[in-house]
Every structure is written in C-alpha cells, then in structure tokens.
Amino acid sequence: MSKQEEIQKGYVPEHVAIIMDGNGRWAKERGLERFMGHQEGVNSVKAIVEAAAAVNVKYVTFYAFSTENWNRPKAEVDALMGLLVKTIKSEILSLNNNNVRLLAIGNIAELPVSVQEELHEATVETAHNDGLSVVIALSYSSRWEFRNAVERIIKDAKLGLISEEHISDELISQYMSTKGIPDPELLIRTSGEYRISNFLLWQIAYSELYFTKKYWPDFRKDEFYDAIIDFQQRERRFGKTSEQI
Numbered sequence: 001m002s003k004q005e006e007i008q009k010g011y012v013p014e015h016v017a018i019i020m021d022g023n024g025r026w027a028k029e030r031g032l033e034r035f036m037g038h039q040e041g042v043n044s045v046k047a048i049v050e051a052a053a054a055v056n057v058k059y060v061t062f063y064a065f066s067t068e069n070w071n072r073p074k075a076e077v078d079a080l081m082g083l084l085v086k087t088i089k090s091e092i093l094s095l096n097n098n099n100v101r102l103l104a105i106g107n108i109a110e111l112p113v114s115v116q117e118e119l120h121e122a123t124v125e126t127a128h129n130d131g132l133s134v135v136i137a138l139s140y141s142s143r144w145e146f147r148n149a150v151e152r153i154i155k156d157a158k159l160g161l162i163s164e165e166h167i168s169d170e171l172i173s174q175y176m177s178t179k180g181i182p183d184p185e186l187l188i189r190t191s192g193e194y195r196i197s198n199f200l201l202w203q204i205a206y207s208e209l210y211f212t213k214k215y216w217p218d219f220r221k222d223e224f225y226d227a228i229i230d231f232q233q234r235e236r237r238f239g240k241t242s243e244q245i
C-alpha cells in the first residue's frame with residue numbers, strides 16, 4: 001500500500017502548518033550561495049502543495065518570512081522578496097488549474113509594493129477555488145498578530161461594537177489574521193531546530209508537533225506523508241484521560 005493510500009484510510013488533518021527551515025544550511029553543505037537554498041525550497045513548497053491536495057488536506061500554512069527575518073542582510077531580504085514575486089507570478093495559473101486558493105497572513109503592508117501587488121492579484125484570482133487553501137505567512141510573527149489584535153479590539157470597544165463581556169476565545173480568534181481558518185492540527189518544523197520562532201502561538205495551543213532533521217529543500221512528498229502518518233498514530237486527549245477518548 002502506498003503512503004498516500006495508508007493516510008487516506010485514517011483521519012487526515014484539516015490544517016497542517018509548516019516552519020520551513022534549513023535553506024541556508026542546505027546550500028552551505030553544497031558550497032552554494034544561501035539563495036540557491038531558497039530557490040530549491042520553492043520546489044519543496046510546490047511538492048507539498050501537490051501532496052497535501054492529493055490526500056485532501058484543506059489548509060497548509062507556510063511560514064515564509066518572519067518579522068524577525070527583516071533583520072537579515074539586505075541582499076538576502078531583497079533576493080527573498082524577488083523570489084516571492086517571481087514564484088507567485090509563475091504559479092497563479094497552476095493554482096487555478098488545481099483549484100487551490102492562495103491566502104496571505106502577516107503584516108502585508110510592510111512588504112515591498114511589488115510583493116503586495118503580486119499577492120493581491122494571486123489572492124483575488126484564486127479566491128473562488130474551493131480545493132486546498134494555501135496560506136502564506138509573510139512578515140508574520142505571533143507577537144505582531146497579538147499586538148494588532150489587541151489594538152483592533154480596543155478600537156472596536158471604543159466604537160461600542162464590543163465590550164468586556166463579549167471577550168471569548170472565539171472572539172479573540174476573530175481578531176487574528178487566521179480568522180476563519182481552523183487551528184492547525186499538525187505543526188511541522190524542518191532542519192532539526194526545536195523551537196516555534198514566533199509562529200501561530202495562539203493557534204497551536206493543541207497542535208501536534210513534528211520535528212525533522214531534514215532541511216526544507218529536502219522535505220518533499222514522502223517526508224510530508226511520514227509526518228501525517230506519525231500524526232495519525234498519536235492520541236489527542238485535549239486534557240482528558242485515555243479512557244475517555
């Protein structure tokens with residue numbers, strides 16, 4: 001039985017979030033520029049989008065650029081932004097052919113105008129697709145997202161739209177940039193780092209975590225399916241006892 005068939009016999013997570021890490025080390029090990037790692041990483045993104053759609057995952061979120069990544073050397077930031085524009089432009093047709101919807105989360109207004117324009121076009125042009133949703137996190141960090149949510153909650157309270165008694169987990173979720181997207185059931189991080197790096201802190205409260213030593217450019221369909229198979233073997237207790245499940 002193929003891994004794909006094995007996965008489809010069990011419960012498939014609705015939302016998988018991925019911290020794509022290790023592009024630089026992948027390149028360095030090969031004596032290449034870091035940028036080559038990012039470029040090869042794009043091929044992993046394409047492979048995972050295909051693999052996710054094939055087993056009916058509904059949402060995949062890719063952490064592509066964090067708030068903290070603005071502190072990288074300007075040349076690398078510029079190269080990443082250029083790669084983003086080029087990739088989004090060249091993928092719109094294929095996203096549409098595969099019924100994939102593109103969404104973006106993060107402080108989009110902080111991105112170069114060229115990236116904002118390309119993102120806008122791709123999100124509008126794929127908005128009608130109801131297959132897999134690909135969420136790309138750009139200039140994103142959880143603490144930015146919390147800060148932004150608190151600011152907007154206070155504004156709405158001042159306008160009289162909400163008050164103290166309305167505050168609930170659900171309401172807070174509505175003010176997150178992931179509004180309308182179910183929480184990830186599985187969070188994957190590549191490259192052997194065991195940290196969250198300011199990613200989806202509110203949303204991963206009960207996610208299953210999966211860490212792999214593989215660098216992102218080496219993380220493809222087979223590795224993605226291994227992560228889902230591992231997820232399927234876990235018992236998610238949500239505070240209850242095993243007997244209650």
Ligand code: IPE
Nearest residue numbers: 020021022023024025026064
């Ligand atoms: C992940 O790979 C890509 C981004 C954060 C944009 P890195 O560029 O962090 O690669 P390493 O961690 O230096 O190997």
Ligand code: IPE
Nearest residue numbers: 019020021063064065066197
């Ligand atoms: C996390 O990778 C951010 C993204 C994958 C976009 P980093 O390589 O920036 O993470 P740290 O700084 O090593 O934790």
Ligand code: MG
Nearest residue numbers: 021022023024
């Ligand atoms: Mg890294």
